[in-house]
Amino acid sequence: MKERKKTRQIHIGDVAVGGGAPVVIQSMANTKTADVESTLAQLRALAKAGCQIGRLAVPDSEAAEALKAIVPYSPLPLVADIHFDYRLALKSVAAGIQALRINPGNIGSEEKVRAVIDAAKDADIPIRIGINGGSLQKDLLAAYGNTAEAIVESALREVKIFERYGFDRVKISVKSSSVLKTVAAYELLSEKVDFPLHVGVTEAGTLLKGSVKSSLGIGILLNEGIGDTIRVSLTGDPVNEVIVAKEILKDLGLRREGVEIISCPTCGRTKIDLEKMVNEVESGLAEVRPKRPLTVAVMGCEVNGPGEAKEADYGIAGGKGQGLLFRDGEIIGKYKEDQIVSVLVEEIRRNEL
Amino acid sequence: MKERKKTRQIHIGDVAVGGGAPVVIQSMANTKTADVESTLAQLRALAKAGCQIGRLAVPDSEAAEALKAIVPYSPLPLVADIHFDYRLALKSVAAGIQALRINPGNIGSEEKVRAVIDAAKDADIPIRIGINGGSLQKDLLAAYGNTAEAIVESALREVKIFERYGFDRVKISVKSSSVLKTVAAYELLSEKVDFPLHVGVTEAGTLLKGSVKSSLGIGILLNEGIGDTIRVSLTGDPVNEVIVAKEILKDLGLRREGVEIISCPTCGRTKIDLEKMVNEVESGLAEVRPKRPLTVAVMGCEVNGPGEAKEADYGIAGGKGQGLLFRDGEIIGKYKEDQIVSVLVEEIRRNEL
Numbered sequence: 001m002k003e004r005k006k007t008r009q010i011h012i013g014d015v016a017v018g019g020g021a022p023v024v025i026q027s028m029a030n031t032k033t034a035d036v037e038s039t040l041a042q043l044r045a046l047a048k049a050g051c052q053i054g055r056l057a058v059p060d061s062e063a064a065e066a067l068k069a070i071v072p073y074s075p076l077p078l079v080a081d082i083h084f085d086y087r088l089a090l091k092s093v094a095a096g097i098q099a100l101r102i103n104p105g106n107i108g109s110e111e112k113v114r115a116v117i118d119a120a121k122d123a124d125i126p127i128r129i130g131i132n133g134g135s136l137q138k139d140l141l142a143a144y145g146n147t148a149e150a151i152v153e154s155a156l157r158e159v160k161i162f163e164r165y166g167f168d169r170v171k172i173s174v175k176s177s178s179v180l181k182t183v184a185a186y187e188l189l190s191e192k193v194d195f196p197l198h199v200g201v202t203e204a205g206t207l208l209k210g211s212v213k214s215s216l217g218i219g220i221l222l223n224e225g226i227g228d229t230i231r232v233s234l235t236g237d238p239v240n241e242v243i244v245a246k247e248i249l250k251d252l253g254l255r256r257e258g259v260e261i262i263s264c265p266t267c268g269r270t271k272i273d274l275e276k277m278v279n280e281v282e283s284g285l286a287e288v289r290p291k292r293p294l295t296v297a298v299m300g301c302e303v304n305g306p307g308e309a310k311e312a313d314y315g316i317a318g319g320k321g322q323g324l325l326f327r328d329g330e331i332i333g334k335y336k337e338d339q340i341v342s343v344l345v346e347e348i349r350r351n352e353l
Numbered sequence: 354m355k356e357r358k359k360t361r362q363i364h365i366g367d368v369a370v371g372g373g374a375p376v377v378i379q380s381m382a383n384t385k386t387a388d389v390e391s392t393l394a395q396l397r398a399l400a401k402a403g404c405q406i407g408r409l410a411v412p413d414s415e416a417a418e419a420l421k422a423i424v425p426y427s428p429l430p431l432v433a434d435i436h437f438d439y440r441l442a443l444k445s446v447a448a449g450i451q452a453l454r455i456n457p458g459n460i461g462s463e464e465k466v467r468a469v470i471d472a473a474k475d476a477d478i479p480i481r482i483g484i485n486g487g488s489l490q491k492d493l494l495a496a497y498g499n500t501a502e503a504i505v506e507s508a509l510r511e512v513k514i515f516e517r518y519g520f521d522r523v524k525i526s527v528k529s530s531s532v533l534k535t536v537a538a539y540e541l542l543s544e545k546v547d548f549p550l551h552v553g554v555t556e557a558g559t560l561l562k563g564s565v566k567s568s569l570g571i572g573i574l575l576n577e578g579i580g581d582t583i584r585v586s587l588t589g590d591p592v593n594e595v596i597v598a599k600e601i602l603k604d605l606g607l608r609r610e611g612v613e614i615i616s617c618p619t620c621g622r623t624k625i626d627l628e629k630m631v632n633e634v635e636s637g638l639a640e641v642r643p644k645r646p647l648t649v650a651v652m653g654c655e656v657n658g659p660g661e662a663k664e665a666d667y668g669i670a671g672g673k674g675q676g677l678l679f680r681d682g683e684i685i686g687k688y689k690e691d692q693i694v695s696v697l698v699e700e701i702r703r704n705e706l
Binding site for chain 1: 354381382383384385386387392408409410411412416434436437456459485486487488489499530532533536555556557558559560561562563564565566568569570572573576586587588589591593594596597600601604605606614615616617618619620621622623627628631632635650652654656657658660661664
């Protein structure tokens with residue numbers, strides 16, 4: 001991996017973004033913001049899953065009004081997502097929101113953008129300039145087509161307005177639903193500005209396909225040192241966005257925590273029910289928060305099994321109806337197939353909590 | 354994306370790998386190879402899903418014997434996966450297999466490796482040198498630790514043996530269960546050899562986490578121009594490996610075919626049941642094989658909806674209880690929420706088959 005690009009640092013509530021801070025995970029509630037109870041419940045679920053910043057759509061006055069009852073009780077600092085009507089941004093700020101996201105392409109005149117900037121300045125909160133391939137200004141589309149260049153040009157145009165009014169607590173996103181266009185836009189933008197970048201592929205799709213798309217776009221960029229906060233965008237329960245985001249950061253060595261389970265794909269050599277066993281290990285360890293980050297290998301055969309199991313902190317190398325249990329590279333016992341997972345979970349609970 | 358690295362070309366059956374050929378998707382059956390009927394059924398399912406090369410574990414004589422009844426009826430060219438016992442490789446060749454995969458780290462002496470090479474030479478088939486982080490030779494582990502360097506050194510050592518015996522129809526893999534180690538190993542190897550590379554992250558895990566891990570490792574490498582054939586490695590039904598592999602290639606612009614569905618993540622602005630709608634579109638179009646590659650956008654609101662829907666070949670931009678249907682950037686109608694998906698599917702069936 002390349003060294004992470006040095007960006008300026010902003011804070012959303014007490015969460016630092018950019019400037020060398022660890023990459024931050026964020027997600028967006030898909031409840032009606034006006035439904036205070038449901039929204040708070042989802043924010044709590046997101047926080048529990050490991051989300052660090054929450055975002056709420058503010059499509060109307062009712063939603064902006066609800067922020068007053070949400071912000072003080074939210075377990076996460078919140079970003080109000082504003083489109084079309086700049087007055088909703090002003091109301092969100094008045095309700096105590098910790099950051100704004102505007103897509104200047106649909107906010108309208110520079111005066112309106114300026115009113116939002118002034119409000120944010122007074123409240124001492126940052127603004128995300130969130131450009132989307134799907135909502136570019138007409139003149140940029142005419143000049144560049146729907147390209148990475150058009151998206152970046154749109155972002156730079158807004159940055160100029162913000163700078164003109166002396167506001168630099170800015171975070172930028174330049175998302176597209178195309179992985180390649182997203183990657184190209186962030187690469188280009190990262191060369192041109194040192195504001196912290198919010199990275200994601202937009203409208204990524206359903207759980208599996210969306211996770212692939214997000215992993216590709218976010219992964220390629222993080223591997224190039226680009227990205228200060230990430231959002232995995234999936235159709236459905238946003239808790240899955242957080243699960244996938246955590247997996248991406250863990251796999252890229254940007255976060256070490258909890259238990260990493262590795263398992264073999266199973267093949268004609270496998271003589272135990274490995275899929276069942278891995279699922280049992282996953283559920284047995286789901287709530288386990290070990291003191292140190294742990295790698296647990298669950299392997300089905302004698303080919304790669306002992307090697308991988310030895311490398312891991314804990315490992316199972318399966319044989320016919322039984323398996324070897326490893327800890328820190330040493331065999332600690334041989335157990336029957338139907339017992340080995342509970343012995344493993346018990347060992348980890350005893351030694352690692 | 355970087356330009357794809359020029360590698361030599363080999364053929365597995367009639368499938369070209371390397372040398373500028375499109376990136377090939379492969380997977381591995383997880384049936385008992387000795388169970389001919391189950392294995393053939395799974396190979397047919399893999400082929401139907403879009404797999405281009407199949408791999409079978411050959412852990413014993415029974416499996417090698419079964420190849421005689423599998424190879425002639427397989428819809429895919431096949432690779433026999435051999436560990437420990439080089440005689441199983443010889444039997445696989447005798448059974449007509451289209452390629453071998455050996456992990457020289459566990460095959461034993463150079464004479465045994467040579468016997469395998471001679472058999473492959475006579476049969477005119479390629480060999481994959483498949484190095485795994487979990488089964489490195491002891492002297493390399495001692496000299497380098499379990500690092501990318503050790504994995505690559507192990508591969509280069511084998512390449513020398515193959516070259517000494519005048520055999521160059523070689524494909525190489527240097528997998529690890531760590532994404533970063535896998536990426537580092539392939540980057541290093543790609544600088545040193547021009548053999549085609551089989552890319553994957555090994556023991557990637559269960560469906561969701563394994564897909565993230567594979568997308569990261571394979572995606573970062575393909576984006577750097579590295580990789581001639583890919584295998585997504587998941588615990589469970591290998592058909593999912595093919596689905597994820599196709600998604601990776603499509604998202605990186607390395608393959609255009611079928612229907613790409615993009616959908617928004619839903620938020621507090623969404624006034625229709627978008628998740629249900631996207632799933633209906635996915636299932637309605639699952640068997641549709643359009644003449645041209647199509648992008649279909651299913652969007653929940655008026656913010657990014659019309660823009661993304663217009664960019665796509667077909668699009669739905671949802672509103673309250675209804676939605677606009679787009680085709681090639683033009684609105685072709687406004688339909689009720691419970692009708693719009695079937696109108697969309699009907700339109701595509703009428704115009705694109």
